[in-house]
Amino acid sequence: xxxxxxxxxxxxxxxxxxxxxxxxxxxxxxxxxxxxxxxxxxxxxxxxxxxxxxxxxxxxxxxxxxxxxxxxxxxxxxxxxxxxxxxxxxxxxxxxxxxxxxxxxxxxxxxxxxxxxxxxxxxxxxxxxxxxxxxxxxxxxxxxxxxxxxxxxxxxxxxxxxxxxxxxxxxxxxxxxxxxxxxxxxxxxxxxxxxxxxxxxxxxxxxxxxxxxxxxxxxxxxxxxxxxxxxxxxxxxxxxxxxxxxxxxxxxxxxxxxxxxxxxxxxxxxxxxxxxxxxxxxxxxxxxxxxxx
Amino acid sequence: xxxxxxxxxxxxxxxxxxxxxxxxxxxxxxxxxxxxxxxxxxxxxxxxxxxxxxxxxxxxxxxxxxxxxxxxxxxxxxxxxxxxxxxxxxxxxxxxxxxxxxxxxxxxxxxxxxxxxxxxxxxxxxxxxxxxxxxxxxxxxxxxxxxxxxxxxxxxxxxxxxxxxxxxxxxxxxxxxxxxxxxxxxxxxxxxxxxxxxxxxxxxxxxxxxxxxxxxxxxxxxxxxxxxxxxxxxxxxxxxxxxxxxxxxxxxxxxxxxxxxxxxxxxxxxxxxxxxxxxxxxxxxxxxxxxxxxxxxxxxxxxxxxxxxxxxxxxxxxxxxxxxxxx
Numbered sequence: 001x002x003x004x005x006x007x008x009x010x011x012x013x014x015x016x017x018x019x020x021x022x023x024x025x026x027x028x029x030x031x032x033x034x035x036x037x038x039x040x041x042x043x044x045x046x047x048x049x050x051x052x053x054x055x056x057x058x059x060x061x062x063x064x065x066x067x068x069x070x071x072x073x074x075x076x077x078x079x080x081x082x083x084x085x086x087x088x089x090x091x092x093x094x095x096x097x098x099x100x101x102x103x104x105x106x107x108x109x110x111x112x113x114x115x116x117x118x119x120x121x122x123x124x125x126x127x128x129x130x131x132x133x134x135x136x137x138x139x140x141x142x143x144x145x146x147x148x149x150x151x152x153x154x155x156x157x158x159x160x161x162x163x164x165x166x167x168x169x170x171x172x173x174x175x176x177x178x179x180x181x182x183x184x185x186x187x188x189x190x191x192x193x194x195x196x197x198x199x200x201x202x203x204x205x206x207x208x209x210x211x212x213x214x215x216x217x218x219x220x221x222x223x224x225x226x227x228x229x230x231x232x233x234x235x236x237x238x239x240x241x242x243x244x245x246x247x248x249x250x251x252x253x254x255x256x257x258x259x260x261x262x263x264x265x266x267x268x269x270x271x272x273x274x275x276x277x278x279x280x281x282x283x284x285x286x287x288x289x290x291x292x293x
Numbered sequence: 294x295x296x297x298x299x300x301x302x303x304x305x306x307x308x309x310x311x312x313x314x315x316x317x318x319x320x321x322x323x324x325x326x327x328x329x330x331x332x333x334x335x336x337x338x339x340x341x342x343x344x345x346x347x348x349x350x351x352x353x354x355x356x357x358x359x360x361x362x363x364x365x366x367x368x369x370x371x372x373x374x375x376x377x378x379x380x381x382x383x384x385x386x387x388x389x390x391x392x393x394x395x396x397x398x399x400x401x402x403x404x405x406x407x408x409x410x411x412x413x414x415x416x417x418x419x420x421x422x423x424x425x426x427x428x429x430x431x432x433x434x435x436x437x438x439x440x441x442x443x444x445x446x447x448x449x450x451x452x453x454x455x456x457x458x459x460x461x462x463x464x465x466x467x468x469x470x471x472x473x474x475x476x477x478x479x480x481x482x483x484x485x486x487x488x489x490x491x492x493x494x495x496x497x498x499x500x501x502x503x504x505x506x507x508x509x510x511x512x513x514x515x516x517x518x519x520x521x522x523x524x525x526x527x528x529x530x531x532x533x534x535x536x537x538x539x540x541x542x543x544x545x546x547x548x549x550x551x552x553x554x555x556x557x558x559x560x561x562x563x564x565x566x567x568x569x570x571x572x573x574x575x576x577x578x579x580x581x582x583x584x585x586x587x588x589x590x591x592x593x594x595x596x597x598x599x600x601x602x603x604x605x606x607x608x609x610x611x612x613x614x615x616x617x618x619x620x
Contacts, residue, residue: 035424
């Protein structure tokens with residue numbers, strides 16, 4: 001009977017083992033391993049942040065030491081430089097444009113693909129999902145030539161519009177099942193009340209889809225914010241470059257001044273990490289939702 | 294745009310089957326209205342997608358049969374010569390193998406590690422939310438930031454070497470990025486650091502879908518924790534694992550930013566991937582025709598893989614990003 005009691009007591013824990021003692025000790029071991037690995041994950045970020053408070057001679061003398069003394073100069077210089085803020089602004093502008101285009105256009109298409117019946121609908125949807133397989137890298141050469149032809153090189157739109165296009169597949173893949181789940185009774189009721197298809201879309205479906213729309217917006221925004229290759233090819237004016245380009249350029253420009261690179265890089269992580277803290281649930285929900293449907 | 298019309302045009306024929314709408318007469322005016330509505334909803338997305346995603350791929354296929362530097366007239370037709378050259382270039386083959394190595398390492402090492410961590414984080418554990426956030430945090434950093442951070446840490450006699458020294462493993466220190474035998478494994482570690490959080494999150498979501506009763510029942514029947522993990526959890530996690538493998542393999546085939554910044558594909562091409570090879574030839578040597586051929590080959594490899602994977606692996610799963618087309 002005692003064993004049964006133990007089992008019952010342990011049952012609520014998902015990994016109930018034979019005896020509580022063994023379970024606890026194994027659990028402790030795994031716990032320690034988990035914390036250790038979390039530490040390994042954190043160290044590179046801490047290295048950058050803390051390293052930014054050191055001087056380059058300090059870093060050269062002992063690459064793994066703590067700041068002694070702490071210097072704020074690297075951070076202050078970066079924050080006082082116009083380049084850093086301009087790059088933030090450029091990234092913000094491009095990511096916002098790309099997000100607005102991808103989500104608005106994607107929502108329209110997802111509506112048609114989820115709530116209209118027409119021949120070729122599934123084929124069309126498949127066509128969009130194929131886009132999940134295209135990295136910008138594959139399309140980079142012809143895309144560059146295309147943008148040159150239509151005069152969008154050295155123009156933020158030349159980055160934002162293709163980014164929006166490449167965000168469309170994931171946007172549609174997430175929005176379509178969501179819009180499908182909205183009960184058709186609502187649509188029938190709206191039609192009875194005299195709403196047009198568009199009226200239903202605009203006044204009922206879109207407001208109900210806000211959670212999914214937020215998710216796809218966050219995903220489109222983060223993706224755009226992190227793009228490297230496309231802006232690298234399109235933007236040549238240093239005043240127009242985005243933050244990732246700035247980080248890469250800064251790190252090659254100041255090779256001798258590691259401390260400054262560290263400060264610049266760690267400040268460049270701030271928007272991404274802040275965004276992550278604010279929107280973690282959306283990002284996680286979106287990524288898992290996109291995969292599970 | 295022609296395809297929009299065809300698609301929209303077809304709509305009129307079966308407006309009656311639009312189950313959600315009340316039955317209505319298929320009058321010509323209604324049909325026209327349906328066509329216009331569909332055009333309104335679909336045309337913007339389709340033109341954006343066709344113009345900036347599909348058109349470039351088609352253009353690449355066209356450019357790939359010319360010898361062209363991207364500036365002059367496109368008149369030096371060379372047929373399949375660019376493809377022949379690519380496929381017989383040992384550097385491209387090397388790049389392809391590096392992609393393949395990343396695939397094998399991801400599935401063989403990153404997946405088990407992520408599984409272990411996901412199983413750990415699936416328990417009721419104090420601080421598990423914090424741990425999950427920590428593992429996921431690098432995922433939101435750009436590959437550029439990741440590359441710059443690790444580039445600095447991996448400098449000879451830099452942070453990583455120093456840490457090895459301090460814990461008494463100084464003898465294991467290598468030229469992490471300068472040794473052509475080591476570099477690819479170093480890069481794999483960096484990639485794992487950045488992307489393992491994504492795997493964990495995905496697997497956790499999958500684990501949460503498995504009813505706890507199943508394991509409780511197994512425990513009552515005397516199954517050990519390992520047995521119920523092996524015979525209940527893992528099989529039920531199958532769909533999630535298979536989707537992760539799909540995304541991870543596609544990702545590995547397309548690796549670019551991180552490698553470009555950390556090594557430029559070097560030393561001596563030891564860390565080239567197909568994508569770095571492509572950009573190197575296209576934009577640093579202005580071989581646009583040749584680079585286009587590489588792009589087409591790369592796309593074909595991804596596409597064939599995706600089709601085969603869906604056909605033979607994902608088919609078993611009722612749900613999946615690409616398989617769940619019809620409901």
